[in-house]
Amino acid sequence: LNEPVSLKDGSTVLQFETRFQNGLECGGAYLKYLRPQEAGWKAKLFDNESPYSIMFGPDKCGATNKVHFILKHKNPKSGEYVEHHLKYPPSVPSDKLTHVYTAILKPDNEVRILIDGEEKKKANFLSADDFEPPLIPAKTIPDPDDKKPEDWDERAKIPDPNAVKPDDWDEDAPMEIEDEEAVKPEGWLDDEPEEIDDPEATKPEDWDDEEDGEWEAPKIDNPKCETAPGCGEWKRPMKMNPAYKGKWSAPLIDNPNYKGIWKPQEIPNPDYFELDKPDFEPIAAVGIEIWTMQDGILFDNILIAKNDKVAESYRETTWKPKFEVEKEKQKAEDESTDSDGLSGVQKKVFDVLYKVADIPFLSEYKLQILDLIEKAEKQPNITIGVIVSILVIILTVLFRLLFGGKKQV
Template sequence: MREAERVSLRLAIVLLLAFISFNQLFAEDDTILYESFDNSFDGRWIVSEKEGYNGEWKHEKSEGHDDYGLLVSEPARKYAIVKELDEPASLKDGTVVLQFETRLQKGLECGGAYLKYLRPQEAGWVAKGFDNESPYSIMFGPDKCGATNKVHFILKHKNPKSGEYVEHHLKFPPSVPHDKLTHVYTAILKPDNELQILVDGDEKKKANFLSSEDFEPPLIPAKTIPDPDDVKPEDWDERAKIPDPEAVKPEDWDEDAPLEIEDEDAVKPEGWLDDEPEEIDDPEATKPEDWDEEEDGEWEAPKIDNPKCQEGPGCGEWKRPTKRNPAYKGKWHAPLIDNPNYKGIWKPQEIPNPDYFELDQPEFEPIAAVGIEIWTMQDGILFDNILIAQDEKVASSIRDTTWKPKFDIEKEKEKADEAPAGADVLGGFQKKVFELLYQVAELSFLSEHKDKITELIEKAEKQPIITIGVLVSIVVVILTVFLKLIFRWKEGQGGEETRASCRDIEQGRKR
């Protein structure tokens, strides 16, 4: 079967599986939202009309597939689009799975490809005015720019004491895959406060919503805080060591003694040329023909090192070198002793945190819509198969039927695209090696072994992977024969034959 037919068959299977999965999903009670983008998003997704968000969304096929997605079509633009749910979805009851596919068809140097799961519109936003200020419950997905390279998971949680919404960021999130393939991102929120982050179905991060080790800042505030009204007393001494007040500078301590002094024992080397300068005019330099002294000034030849100085120990005025002054002691300071009045580093006293609260489970805000709001320098970002479900099996089925077949095809194509360049280089190298080996087999002193060597070469041509091994074998044969000839020559048995063989070797080298 030709390659084109195989690809067409695979794509047909992908579409059939996606169609079956699509129908099964909508039959599942556990599916809150599934968006495959098989049909145009017009009328179902609302493009923001907020000022500045002028990026054009397109309904396009993923490169190399018949599968459609939502495409970021222009670089250096702000994009915002939102899909409202029929009813707000609660995150408090049971497991909730958030999943979507994204493909960075032109890579990602600077930009985001994350989703925002928005709170109900009573929180103060409208679909056509969707922007970066629209209140969300969760933000999830890849983001890469400069030092930032992470799969975000951010929870906006309301403090029940203060009423303030605080962004809680997952600590040490996974990094974004570095390729142009389709990847699927999954966040699983469980009723026992566990969070799992999967990339391509593999667990990359496990965290607990209530752990201060997993979220920054932690969802549960500290029980106590430093008293903002506490002030350090004026007599509070934080110095652990102090100069000894009873210490006295020794009478022989000279603070003005220099660090270095002339070495009085130094003697000018013999042959030192006092009257010779270290540099002289370059005798080979000539004034340029276009040199204009009125505009360029008086011409001076460039300087070069005086060759006479290089021949001897040195030129010019000789000066004694310096050495460290044995009498140097520097500035005198009293030695340090323990401070009898030391009270430690001052810090304000702790008081009960007025915003502290206890929590058994996060107070998740319901999800009323899914939005994509990004500012990216890359185009070619494709979103697909957005899912909100209450069953991990639904998400797993989506990955198996929609993502995995596409990913496998893309991976095969990636390998095929990379293989020819390396294969061509290797093939060209092997061809030259074979040509040289055949020339070596024709040398007269190897005539007795020609058939064996030729057989090895032909075997290597049929199996190029063993070329290096064959080359080593032939070299061993040549060295063995050559050593035998040398020993025979020494014994006076075949000097002429050896010399003829050597001439053959030289001629073969020239060829």
């Protein structure tokens, strides 16, 4: 950039377009908004370790499917730069079209993430619910030098020391015994084997006993056993032993010495600080970082603005016409695709399912849902089963929310 851009005054809008022409199965394609350096920035100096203020863009591989937003913020006490990741970010669109990603940083500490102009996520920089780790660290931390006392008892229950094994408790009694009341069925053929040599089998002409060993006819089911209740030696069936009790152990009682689960005492956090607004570092350059298994990734219209209306205008005049043309072209290609490919209906279904994965109350199961969707994309014949599985997840969560149980914090 000609001069660094401050993120502290008013709103700031970060926006860019990207297109995965060959799809994105495993890779990341995001922008790093780089901090100023004394020597300035040169393209050849940019690498994975380059210091940045914000990292923003799509990342997808395996169970990971998200639009990254990471703020690298300096702790004023320790001087350390810490990466703060947006929690529950939106998913990456699954098609091969151009999409526009927008991050709007507001002066009231709000950040909004838009994809194709539609808001997908809203968060507050100072909220512990929205960023991990939180920008404002905990006031206290566990004392790293505190040690658990040797006599600290964490057992809530203990075997009753006064309990005595009953005299009639037989630890050697087997779990199962023969059913003495069982009677051999009438017509049981004791002397007939269940299998016999196939009388129609003959030794192959090229069989060499010296090289191949003694020839044996293959076995077949004994036809005499088909109408009989059974063949071979009859044995009484087994049944559960009513006298079985297993290994005796003393019953558990409350531990009179129980002190609870030990935790180190809390001490003031030496790195704790308070702030009303994030101390954003200026942006001096923009770096494109790509790690991917597919080629054909395009970037366009990288924008830093102070007014979201400017970003909206760019979306309407540069991205939207391009997107509409690509969408129509893709639609035509889909219609001419053979039956082995995904149908247009299936693509729409997957788009809906990706939106379902972004629903906040399903955040605990987002990775599981995304994994199911990706399996269905690779194996279209299991799409219905995947939809059913996702519906089960949704109904389970709704039931839990409506009728109690563990709720998402």
